Amino acid sequence: MPPSPPDLGPAPYLITREQSPPNLEFPFRNLNARVTPTASFYVRSHFPTPFLTAEDWSLTVGGAVTRPLRLGLAELRALPARTLTATMECAGNGRVFLTPRRRGVAWELGAVGTAEWTGVPLSKVLERAGLLGTACEVVLEGADRGTLTDPLPTPGDIPYARSVPLDKALGDVLLAYRMNGEALTPNHGFPVRAVVPGWYGMASVKWLTSVQVTAEPFQGYFQTVDYAYWETRDGLPPQLRPIGAMEVKATIARPAPHEEVPCDAVYEVAGAAWAGETDVARVEVSVDGGCTWREAEFLDPPTPHVWRRWRFAWHTPIRPGRRTLVARATDARDRTQPGAHDPARGGYMITHPLPVEVDVRERSP
Amino acid sequence: MPPSPPDLGPAPYLITREQSPPNLEFPFRNLNARVTPTASFYVRSHFPTPFLTAEDWSLTVGGAVTRPLRLGLAELRALPARTLTATMECAGNGRVFLTPRRRGVAWELGAVGTAEWTGVPLSKVLERAGLLGTACEVVLEGADRGTLTDPLPTPGDIPYARSVPLDKALGDVLLAYRMNGEALTPNHGFPVRAVVPGWYGMASVKWLTSVQVTAEPFQGYFQTVDYAYWETRDGLPPQLRPIGAMEVKATIARPAPHEEVPCDAVYEVAGAAWAGETDVARVEVSVDGGCTWREAEFLDPPTPHVWRRWRFAWHTPIRPGRRTLVARATDARDRTQPGAHDPARGGYMITHPLPVEVDVRERSP
Numbered sequence: 181m182p183p184s185p186p187d188l189g190p191a192p193y194l195i196t197r198e199q200s201p202p203n204l205e206f207p208f209r210n211l212n213a214r215v216t217p218t219a220s221f222y223v224r225s226h227f228p229t230p231f232l233t234a235e236d237w238s239l240t241v242g243g244a245v246t247r248p249l250r251l252g253l254a255e256l257r258a259l260p261a262r263t264l265t266a267t268m269e270c271a272g273n274g275r276v277f278l279t280p281r282r283r284g285v286a287w288e289l290g291a292v293g294t295a296e297w298t299g300v301p302l303s304k305v306l307e308r309a310g311l312l313g314t315a316c317e318v319v320l321e322g323a324d325r326g327t328l329t330d331p332l333p334t335p336g337d338i339p340y341a342r343s344v345p346l347d348k349a350l351g352d353v354l355l356a357y358r359m360n361g362e363a364l365t366p367n368h369g370f371p372v373r374a375v376v377p378g379w380y381g382m383a384s385v386k387w388l389t390s391v392q393v394t395a396e397p398f399q400g401y402f403q404t405v406d407y408a409y410w411e412t413r414d415g416l417p418p419q420l421r422p423i424g425a426m427e428v429k430a431t432i433a434r435p436a437p438h439e440e441v442p443c444d445a446v447y448e449v450a451g452a453a454w455a456g457e458t459d460v461a462r463v464e465v466s467v468d469g470g471c472t473w474r475e476a477e478f479l480d481p482p483t484p485h486v487w488r489r490w491r492f493a494w495h496t497p498i499r500p501g502r503r504t505l506v507a508r509a510t511d512a513r514d515r516t517q518p519g520a521h522d523p524a525r526g527g528y529m530i531t532h533p534l535p536v537e538v539d540v541r542e543r544s545p
Numbered sequence: 546m547p548p549s550p551p552d553l554g555p556a557p558y559l560i561t562r563e564q565s566p567p568n569l570e571f572p573f574r575n576l577n578a579r580v581t582p583t584a585s586f587y588v589r590s591h592f593p594t595p596f597l598t599a600e601d602w603s604l605t606v607g608g609a610v611t612r613p614l615r616l617g618l619a620e621l622r623a624l625p626a627r628t629l630t631a632t633m634e635c636a637g638n639g640r641v642f643l644t645p646r647r648r649g650v651a652w653e654l655g656a657v658g659t660a661e662w663t664g665v666p667l668s669k670v671l672e673r674a675g676l677l678g679t680a681c682e683v684v685l686e687g688a689d690r691g692t693l694t695d696p697l698p699t700p701g702d703i704p705y706a707r708s709v710p711l712d713k714a715l716g717d718v719l720l721a722y723r724m725n726g727e728a729l730t731p732n733h734g735f736p737v738r739a740v741v742p743g744w745y746g747m748a749s750v751k752w753l754t755s756v757q758v759t760a761e762p763f764q765g766y767f768q769t770v771d772y773a774y775w776e777t778r779d780g781l782p783p784q785l786r787p788i789g790a791m792e793v794k795a796t797i798a799r800p801a802p803h804e805e806v807p808c809d810a811v812y813e814v815a816g817a818a819w820a821g822e823t824d825v826a827r828v829e830v831s832v833d834g835g836c837t838w839r840e841a842e843f844l845d846p847p848t849p850h851v852w853r854r855w856r857f858a859w860h861t862p863i864r865p866g867r868r869t870l871v872a873r874a875t876d877a878r879d880r881t882q883p884g885a886h887d888p889a890r891g892g893y894m895i896t897h898p899l900p901v902e903v904d905v906r907e908r909s910p
Contacts (some may be wrong), residue, residue, distance in 0.1 A: 242780060319781055332696055334783075335775035335889040341782040392781055399784040405770055412699035415607065416684055416757055417706040419700075419764040524700040 192220040196287045201225035202367055206290035211433035211452060214480050214489060215265065216293035218360050223367045224270050224291065226402075227326035228338050230387050232340065234356040237371050239305075239355070243319070243393035246310035253371050256300055257357065263298040264354060264377060267454045267487040271380035271407060271423050274431075274530035282527030283331060289431050291536070292454075294487055296373045299356035302349050311346075314395040318349040320374045320383075321390035332405045341390075342383050342407075343398035343422075344376055352377045352485075353387060377485035378425050378457040380529075382407045410524040418524065426456035428517060429531045430463045430509035431492070435538045442543040447494045449476075453509035454487035462510040469504035469535065476507070497540050505536040553557060557585040567732055570842035571655035572721050574585050576798035576817060579845050579854060580630065581658035589635050589656065589844050589904075591705050591767075592691035594834035595752050602736050604670075604720070606793045608684070608758035611675035618736050621665055622722065629719060629742060632819045632852040636745035636772060639796075639895035647892030648696060654796050654899070657793035657819075659852055663738045664721035667714050670756065679760040683714040685739045688753035697770045706755075707748050707772075708763035708787075709741055717742050717850075720753060741905075742850035743790050743822040745894075769890075775889040782827040782891040783889065791821035794896045795828045795855070797873035800903045807908040812859045818874035827875040834900065841872070846865045862905050870901040 194204035204223040206216065236254050242248040270291035272284050285291075302318065321341040328334045344353060354375040357364060364370040369386030376383035383400060403422035430453035442445050449467075453460040458480040459482040464473040479489040490507075497503065510516040521532050549763035558567035569588040571581065599618050607613040635656035637649050646659050650656075667683070686706040693699045709718060719740040722729060729735040734751030743746035747767060795802040797817035813831075818825040824847040829838040844854040855872075862868065875881040886897050 321782060332770065333891070335777070337843070339782050394779070394780075394781065398781065399786065400782050402787045405697065410701070414757075414759075416759065416763065417686060417704050417765050419765065420766070420769045525700070 188451055193215055194220065194223065201228050203285045208288070208290035208292075208295055208431065208433050208435040209490070211450065214294060214333040214486070215296055215360060218295070218362065218365065218368070221293040221295060221359075221368065222270065222291045223511075224285070225324070225367070225379055226328070227324040227431075229374070230323040230365050232323055232371060232387060234371050237389070239372065239389060239391060239392045241305060241309045244301070244312040244395050245306070245393050246312060246355070249309055251305070253357070256355065256372065257301045260305055260470050261298055262301055263296055264352070264375070265294060265296050265483065266375055266485045267292065267294040268375070268381045268384060269426055269454070271528040272530070274534055275527050278407060278530065285526045292431070294359050295359050296361065296362070297354055297356040298358035298371070299354045299375070302353040302355055302374070302391070303351070305355065305477060306349065306393070309393070311393060315346050315393045315394055317343040317345055317394045317398050319343045319390075319394055319400070320385040320388055321392065322369075322385045323387040323389045331353070336402055338401055340385060340402060341400050342385050342402055343394070343400070343464060344379075344383060348376065356516045376448055376519060377541065381425055407528065409526060409528060412446045412447040412524070416433060423528055427529060427531045428455040428458075428460065428509050428511040428515055429453065430460075430507040430517070430533070432507050432536045435505065435536060436537050437517065438538065439543045440539045441496055443496050443500055443540045444498045445496050445543065447496050449492040449494045449505060450489065451507055452487040452489045453507070455509065456509040459484070459512040460488045460509050461512045463488075463490045464508050465494075466506045467494055467503060470506050470533070473508070482512070497523055500540050500542055503538055503540055505538065506533045508533045546782055549626060557582050557618060559585065559588065560655070562652060566593050568650045569732075570652055571658055573653070573655035573657075573796065573798050574801040576815065576854070578615060579659060579851070583660070583727065583730065583733070586658040586660060586724075586733065587656045589636065589650070589746055590732070591693070592689040594731050595688040596731055597688055597752060599736050602754070604737065604756060606674045607758045608670070609677040609680045609760050610758050611677060611803065612673070613673055614669070618722070624665045624669055626663055626838055627719065628661055629661060629717070629740075629850070630661050630848065631740055631742040631850045632657065632659040633740070633746045633749060634791055634819065636747050636893040637895070639862040639899055640892050642899050643892060643895065644887060649892045656800075657796070660724050661726065662719055662721040662885075663723035663726070664719045664740070665682045665738070667718040667739070667756070668716070668718055671714065671758070671850065674758070676758060678710050681761055682708040682710055682757045682759045682763050684708045684755075684757040684759055684763045684765070685750040685753055686757065687734075687750045688752040688754045693777065695807050699766055703766055705750060705767060706765050707750050707767055708759070708765065709744075711746060713838065720871060743789055745788055747788065772893065774891060774893060777889065788893055791819060792894060792896045793820040793823075793825065793874050793880055794818065795825075795872040796899070797870060797872050797901045799868065800901060803903070805904045805906045806861055808861050808865055808905045809863045810861050810908065812861050814855070814857040814859045814870060816872055817852040818872070820874065820876040824849070824877040825853045825874050826877045826879070828853075828855045829873050830859075831871045832859055832868060835871045836896070838873070847877070856862055865905050865907055868879070868903055870903065871898045873898045
């Protein structure tokens with residue numbers, strides 16, 4: 181594969197999608213490592229960043245447990261730690277490509293990143309608290325709070341909170357205090373955040389201060405009127421469901437939409453693909469808008485919850501013109517990306533292949 | 546009690562709140578009977594009225610049952626019938642009094658009425674279908690359908706549907722084909738509607754065509770993003786709950802807001818009170834804006850699910866001026882109306898006492 185090194189620009193930076201609260205996007209064209217540097221990792225906030233201190237922070241664990249408890253940061257850090265790598269994507273990533281426009285932050289391609297997270301498995305903390313037999317879900321609550329009017333008014337001031345089913349909570353959910361080997365930054369949830377591997381980012385609650393075990397499915401704001409989709413089954417009218425695991429998806433990093441590429445050359449089309457709770461098995465690339473497909477080559481092995489970068493050598497057309505590139509991924513369970521966005525998903529779970537239009541130009545002399 | 550007969554005007558009529566779909570309100574000042582004539586009974590519609598025929602109509606019964614079945618109207622009418630009287634109130638009744646204004650139909654006081662309903666107990670139909678052990682709720686679906694954008698976009702074209710818990714479904718829910726002794730009118734759900742006694746009207750699905758038993762709580766549009774409220778308990782963030790039973794409430798019919806009443810006279814303040822799943826035990830009236838209260842007299846005995854009309858002889862002030870009347874009810878479980886509207890209810894369940902301002906004037910000579 182001939183080299184066509186991308187111009188990564190100078191220092192890492194993020195695209196501002198909203199200034200306050202901070203909603204910042206990784207310029208996905210800059211993808212060049214399996215693990216995203218923290219300074220390039222997208223930031224999704226619903227409320228202003230709470231500036232917590234390591235000294236004052238504590239985690240309350242309660243609800244359907246036998247021994248409610250409160251842990252300080254030193255106590256949490258004293259528990260056996262685990263490090264895992266996980267790709268995290270905002271459930272609204274790609275929204276700017278939807279027609280008609282949907283409400284919400286206008287993410288392009290880069291509300292996604294992969295980091296190494298270090299912390300204590302949630303299962304260890306729940307073990308210490310002792311689950312009651314009625315336990316059904318675990319509600320993760322952050323210190324960030326406020327009032328929203330969109331998509332519907334909140335009942336006054338509410339905290340950001342999200343639940344995970346008990347199975348997942350006892351599985352691989354991490355209470356992380358390190359990201360890529362360093363303490364979390366304020367925007368990424370200092371001092372402790374949840375990391376829910378394989379799930380869209382809305383589940384990985386930042387500034388985590390409370391873990392409550394419930395006996396019934398939690399019906400909070402951020403999993404009913406927001407971060408939910410409509411499911412139709414069993415001959416019933418559509419039902420509202422909380423968004424959970426990520427679905428299989430390939431994204432093209434290079435070329436970027438509207439990039440100019442030289443004609444009669446070999447251009448290394450590059451990107452990444454991820455699949456939530458399963459592995460990515462195959463990525464295909466089309467350089468003719470989806471008429472014909474060829475398989476891409478992986479740069480990374482399949483690893484649970486981690487994207488796989490891929491590349492494809494494109495022999496660009498001899499003559500100038502416009503071309504549309506598309507990539508599509510298939511997961512280890514042989515599920516592939518849908519042909520179009522399902523309106524029942526609203527502005528979320530945007531996993532249909534996004535076309536990248538480029539201009540093929542004469543090479544500069 | 547000296548007579549002060551209200552002027553009921555000529556024929557019964559309804560106030561148009563929305564022309565299409567029809568949302569029509571009983572002018573509550575005209576309250577003068579325990580059972581509301583059908584022509585005065587409020588109409589709440591979400592979609593255009595479906596004009597069904599007795600010949601073509603059928604009811605599908607399915608889901609978590611052993612014998613899915615389909616009943617025509619003659620078959621339904623052949624089952625043992627029951628007649629019950631029930632008061633039905635729209636969950637948004639009184640919304641026009643809220644500050645700030647809330648979305649939804651601007652009901653004043655009269656989105657409420659009492660009728661005699663005749664039909665087949667839902668329990669009899671479920672018996673014929675045979676419930677599975679997993680049965681949890683019963684989803685009632687109407688033939689009315691369409692697309693909404695408010696409060697949130699529907700997932701395309703959806704039917705009106707609502708669920709009731711199994712206990713309630715096996716209790717007193719009626720599949721009614723008669724209202725006040727006559728066939729239902731098109732606007733009231735011809736040929737068959739559900740009547741869920743004690744619950745706000747949104748549960749009493751009109752134009753009923755499907756009954757589906759589910760193994761899990763139903764999460765349809767009209768009990769999540771609409772017709773729901775925020776409940777805060779167990780130290781958890783607020784959770785979305787479907788609106789269910791009506792709560793205790795007294796409403797003043799006469800005088801109407803902004804009515805002129807003669808000074809130095811006896812005016813018969815009149816109204817009704819209802820309490821959902823329990824009885825109304827007491828109604829009190831204040832003629833000084835809530836400073837002092839005196840007990841009103843009931844015209845009707847306590848009857849499950851039926852309002853009780855009440856009256857109170859007001860010796861009006863000797864001199865002209867403005868006065869504020871308020872009524873409040875207490876139920877058989879000693880619960881009384883809240884002092885103010887809870888914002889967590891949004892534009893629904895408006896049960897705080899609504900003040901009626903009147904102008905006391907010199908008697909005409």
